[in-house]
Amino acid sequence: MIVLRGRGIVGGCVEGEALVTHETISGWGGIDPMTGTIIETRHELRGQSFKDKVLVFPGAKGSSGWSNAFHMTRLTKSAPLAMIFNQMTTKIALGAVVTRVPAVTELDQDPLTLIETGDWVRVDGDRGVVEITKAAQKRKSRCDRAAL
Amino acid sequence: MILADDEKAMLDGAGGIAKQKAMELLVRYAKALGAERFVDTSNIAGVPGSSTLFLQKYFEEHGGDGSFEAVFSLYDLDAGEVMSVPRANGNCCHLQGGMDLEHFTELGMTPEAMLHQRADEAELARHGVQIMKTCTPYLAGNLPLRGEHCAWMESSAVVYCNSVIGARTNTEGRESTSAAMLTGKIPDWGFHRNEYRHATHLIEVETPVESVMDWGMLGYFIGEAVEESIPVLTGAIRRADPLRHKHCGASAASSGGVEMYHIVGVTPEAATLEMALAGRKPLVTIKYGAAERRRVYETLNANGRDRNIDYVMLGCPHASIDQFRDVADLLDGKKVKTHLWMFTSRAVKTVADISGFTKKIEDAGGIVMTDTCSAIARAVPKGTKVVALDSAKQTHYLPAMVGVEAWFGTTEDCINAALTGRWSGELR
Numbered sequence A: 001m002i003v004l005r006g007r008g009i010v011g012g013c014v015e016g017e018a019l020v021t022h023e024t025i026s027g028w029g030g031i032d033p034m035t036g037t038i039i040e041t042r043h044e045l046r047g048q049s050f051k052d053k054v055l056v057f058p059g060a061k062g063s064s065g066w067s068n069a070f071h072m073t074r075l076t077k078s079a080p081l082a083m084i085f086n087q088m089t090t091k092i093a094l095g096a097v098v099t100r101v102p103a104v105t106e107l108d109q110d111p112l113t114l115i116e117t118g119d120w121v122r123v124d125g126d127r128g129v130v131e132i133t134k135a136a137q138k139r140k141s142r143c144d145r146a147a148l
Numbered sequence B: 001m002i003l004a005d006d007e008k009a010m011l012d013g014a015g016g017i018a019k020q021k022a023m024e025l026l027v028r029y030a031k032a033l034g035a036e037r038f039v040d041t042s043n044i045a046g047v048p049g050s051s052t053l054f055l056q057k058y059f060e061e062h063g064g065d066g067s068f069e070a071v072f073s074l075y076d077l078d079a080g081e082v083m084s085v086p087r088a089n090g091n092c093c094h095l096q097g098g099m100d101l102e103h104f105t106e107l108g109m110t111p112e113a114m115l116h117q118r119a120d121e122a123e124l125a126r127h128g129v130q131i132m133k134t135c136t137p138y139l140a141g142n143l144p145l146r147g148e149h150c151a152w153m154e155s156s157a158v159v160y161c162n163s164v165i166g167a168r169t170n171t172e173g174r175e176s177t178s179a180a181m182l183t184g185k186i187p188d189w190g191f192h193r194n195e196y197r198h199a200t201h202l203i204e205v206e207t208p209v210e211s212v213m214d215w216g217m218l219g220y221f222i223g224e225a226v227e228e229s230i231p232v233l234t235g236a237i238r239r240a241d242p243l244r245h246k247h248c249g250a251s252a253a254s255s256g257g258v259e260m261y262h263i264v265g266v267t268p269e270a271a272t273l274e275m276a277l278a279g280r281k282p283l284v285t286i287k288y289g290a291a292e293r294r295r296v297y298e299t300l301n302a303n304g305r306d307r308n309i310d311y312v313m314l315g316c317p318h319a320s321i322d323q324f325r326d327v328a329d330l331l332d333g334k335k336v337k338t339h340l341w342m343f344t345s346r347a348v349k350t351v352a353d354i355s356g357f358t359k360k361i362e363d364a365g366g367i368v369m370t371d372t373c374s375a376i377a378r379a380v381p382k383g384t385k386v387v388a389l390d391s392a393k394q395t396h397y398l399p400a401m402v403g404v405e406a407w408f409g410t411t412e413d414c415i416n417a418a419l420t421g422r423w424s425g426e427l428r
Helices: A066-075 A090-099 B005-011 B017-033 B053-061 B068-076 B111-126 B155-165 B174-183 B212-226 B242-255 B273-277 B290-300 B321-331 B346-354 B357-363 B392-402 B411-420
Strands: A002-005 A007-010 A013-020 A054-057 A082-085 A103-105 A120-124 A129-133 B038-040 B043-046 B091-094 B185-187 B201-209 B231-237 B284-288 B311-314 B339-344 B367-370 B386-389 B405-408
Touching: A007 A090, A007 B017, A054 A120, A066 A090, A066 B053, A066 B174, A082 A090, A082 A120, A090 B017, A090 B174, A103 A120, B005 B017, B017 B174, B017 B185, B043 B174, B053 B068, B053 B111, B068 B111, B068 B174, B155 B242, B174 B185, B201 B212, B201 B290, B212 B231, B212 B242, B212 B284, B212 B290, B212 B392, B231 B273, B242 B392, B284 B290, B290 B392, B311 B411, B321 B339, B321 B346, B321 B357, B321 B411, B339 B346, B346 B357, B346 B367, B357 B367, B386 B392, B386 B411, B392 B405
Parallel strands: A013 A054, A054 A082, A082 A103, B043 B091, B201 B231, B201 B284, B311 B339, B311 B386, B339 B367, B386 B405
Antiparallel strands: A002 A129, A007 A103, A013 A120, A120 A129, B038 B185
């Protein structure tokens, strides 16, 4: 298991399957908030949904409607399970806060190179810790269910 | 975080529950950013209480109703209860909205949605918010001073505010601007701080940039080249004016996340190259020449196949009064064969009306609308397959959002397309 340490910006502890992109994500005009699907024309994840996935991405881009678009996914139950990202911006800080899912950044190693889509990832937003179990070695829950 | 006395008092509930919830949200946001304090702001541009039918129905089923105060409490402030919302602090305006109240049918909106928007506007007025309804507040009566701390949404307005005016704002969101309207506070982070506003990337412009289309293409190039960084531009950039900056910034904030750019000798924080770079060497130097210009043009037109045009859309970002004069002159005494919609703010439309520009456009068969645009309203004339646009930003967003082909060119190319029904634009 690989352990990364950083700064949690939204608390809570969850674990689930990772969805990784090396491209920044647009909120308004870039995702469909009703389904959590990436819709941006030239995006590598176009057509894929982050609903209930641990979304691992460089950061946010595009319109100031970013927080609103991700806030909507919370209402439609299409939000990601957690967010792991590298570049801090006002869009992503506000977006993570109102989506209210555990979110971690400023990790001591690059999550984009260590995490692949399909890996099992535990995100502890209270302590700023990310634990990665590679897809080949999936193991059972270590999260404290009571803490959810 | 270091909180001032008035901020602590609001958190303790001294200003009432709505201000307390707004302050709580701002603290969560500031801590996520890693900000150490707040700055005072009395210039806020957002979309307070704005709601779609989805939001209205959602909150009817989840602890409220579809009213302004319910949406503002439960959604904007992310509070768990519906509260009485006090009047806004300071100079607050509502940015673009979902529909033109007169032409809502053309936009595919229902009378029910139109009536809801009217009710929301009455609530905005009651809460002391200016109903500006535009993505270009700086052309419609909200023009901050250099150095003024603002809390603005709308990426094209943010980049204009920082770059052209020299006022200070991050790209705020709906929730943070709504919270700032009640508290007069926003995190002291990013563009509010001197050290954050310097350029890291140098762009040397080697091909002349003079027309509005060229300024838009230069912006589109900048966004792709620097992504979220701050560039400084030197070289053959001519005829700087508000219209050209409007198109440059809007496209730079669409192809990338540019929130500020400098042009040496033009923008206020770039009297010299050294000043823009804070005396440092650029991390990257990038050339914009004839080949780069052609590549941007081809990228923007990559989606166009069929040259038979159904719809010409103008006014992204919302048209300025000089654009109205130009379009009215081009259409004077003629008839369009396609749909032609031109979008602007209510303030500019008022001047266009009394100047006779609106009538010339309408006599030619066009429609002038306010508040929104095709991308925001997700609305094009019925049956539209191919559109012609003079905005790189709209060209970036509209095809994916409504499933159409798009051609990008000058305003003259677009008017020619409207008059003939055929696209004949090319890079000149």
